[in-house]
Structure formats: structure tokens, C-alpha cells
Amino acid sequence: MxxxxxxxxxxxxxxxxxxxxxxxxxxxxxxxxxxxxxxxxxxxxxxxxxxxSNKDAIIEEMIRRVIDLRIAGMEGKTQTHLMPHMLAWRMTLNEEDDALMLEMSAEASRNPQVATWLKEADERMFNNACDHLRKTYPQLSETRVRCCVEVMAVMVEGTIYRRQVPQHVASEEMENIYQDIINMLVTAK
Known part of the structure; x- marks a missing residue:
């Protein structure tokens, strides 16, 4: 061609x-x-x-592209120092992608194929985040790295969901709390 x-x-x-x-x-x-x-x-x-071939094929390609962009955004960056600020101020890399991923998650509750694609996408994101955290914090055990990434994923995804409602606490206060949480996570015990 x-x-x-x-x-x-x-x-x-x-x-x-x-x-x-x-x-x-x-x-x-x-x-x-x-x-x-x-x-x-x-x-x-x-x-x-x-x-x-069908609408599902479009959804599959969208998921792949959103995840590719998110992974590319992580390349060469240590996100842990930026994360408290982004979470506290409810910042996002791409509002449309976040909205689409929420829509895809809802679709996954009805469509097993979309659920499979989201699971595969999550696995790619999770493994990529683990690789970055291992490089940044080599003192952490493998179990600790995986736990840190899981907690950080919950915070990020929860913040995407919470962006739909007003925040009840000042962002400055939230940033301090998020920083404490991340410091606690990456401190090896």
C-alpha cells in the first residue's frame, strides 16, 4: 500500500x-x-x-488510543510529584478522554467485550505505571510498587468521577493531604 x-x-x-x-x-x-x-x-x-466492522470496533480503537496517549504522557516522567496538585485541583490531561472512559465503563457493565477491552487497557496502564514507579523508587518491594499503583489509580479515577460534583474542601488543603498519602505510599517500611 x-x-x-x-x-x-x-x-x-x-x-x-x-x-x-x-x-x-x-x-x-x-x-x-x-x-x-x-x-x-x-x-x-x-x-x-x-x-x-461495527460500533464495537470503533469503541475498541478509542480505548486503545486513549490508553496509548495516557501511556505516552507517562513516558520519561515521574508523576508522583505532580499528582497531589493535579488531584487536589481536579486537573485532567483530557476532559473528553475522561468522559469517554466513564462512558466506556458504563458500557462495560452491559457489554462483556467492552469489559474485556477495558480490562486489557487497565493492565497496560497498570504495568506501565509499575515500571515508572520501580525506576523512581527502586527501594520499594514489588508488592509495595503494585499496591502504590493500585491506590494511585483509585485516587486518579475517583477524582475523574468526583469532577462531576462540587469539591467540599479547599484545593490547597486537599493538596497537602494527597501529598501526605503519596509520601506514605512511597516510603518503604
Whole structure:
């Protein structure tokens, strides 16, 4: 396949995924139809099906891309020093990705295939985070590294969910608490 044809195919897939993102965010997975995605992408339904076999294939690709971006964002960075600030101020790397992941989690409760893709994506994120934590804190045991990553994942994912409601405590106070929690986690016992 020529590089020009590959580039055109990639651009079409990107257009479809961007249109699907907009539809999923506006309507949810179930309410967004392939014809709505096609209309949003300014393509025919047949053109969508040439690129993706069904709506689940679009979801699978979205999950892969969101996780790829999150993993790329971790590369070469030690996130533990930034985490208290980001959590306390409810900062996010990408609001749309967070909303899509919440939507995908809801879909996973009804669709075993989406649940499998999310489990695989979580495994990739978890292992990547463990690798980064091991490099940053080599004194930690393997069990401690895995426990730290699990607790940090709960804090990050919980914060994504909690962004939907008002925070009841000043962010400055929360930042201090989050810093204490992370210090406690990465201090080997």
C-alpha cells in the first residue's frame, strides 16, 4: 500500500473516530447510531463500515488510543510529584478522554467485550505505571510498587468521577493531604 493511500486511510479513520467521539459524548454509546456517526463524519454508512466492522470496533480503537496517549504522557516522567496538585485541583490531561472512559465503563457493565477491552487497557496502564514507579523508587518491594499503583489509580479515577460534583474542601488543603498519602505510599517500611 502506498504511503499516500495509507495516509488517506488513516485520515478517514481519524475523521470517523472524531465524529464517533462527538456522538458518544453527546448521546452515549447506545443512543449514537452508525448513521449519526456517518452524518457527523460527512461520510456514508458504507464508508464507515469499510473502516470499522461495527460500533464495537470503533469503541475498541478509542480505548486503545486513549490508553496509548495516557501511556505516552507517562513516558520519561515521574508523576508522583505532580499528582497531589493535579488531584487536589481536579486537573485532567483530557476532559473528553475522561468522559469517554466513564462512558466506556458504563458500557462495560452491559457489554462483556467492552469489559474485556477495558480490562486489557487497565493492565497496560497498570504495568506501565509499575515500571515508572520501580525506576523512581527502586527501594520499594514489588508488592509495595503494585499496591502504590493500585491506590494511585483509585485516587486518579475517583477524582475523574468526583469532577462531576462540587469539591467540599479547599484545593490547597486537599493538596497537602494527597501529598501526605503519596509520601506514605512511597516510603518503604
Amino acid at each position: 502506498s504511503s499516500k493511500l495509507e495516509a488517506r486511510q488513516k485520515a478517514r479513520r481519524d475523521d470517523i473516530l472524531n465524529a464517533a467521539r462527538r456522538c458518544f459524548l453527546q448521546r452515549g454509546f447506545h443512543a449514537a447510531s452508525m448513521s449519526q456517526i456517518a452524518a457527523e463524519a460527512k461520510l456514508s454508512v458504507g464508508q464507515i463500515y469499510r473502516e470499522f
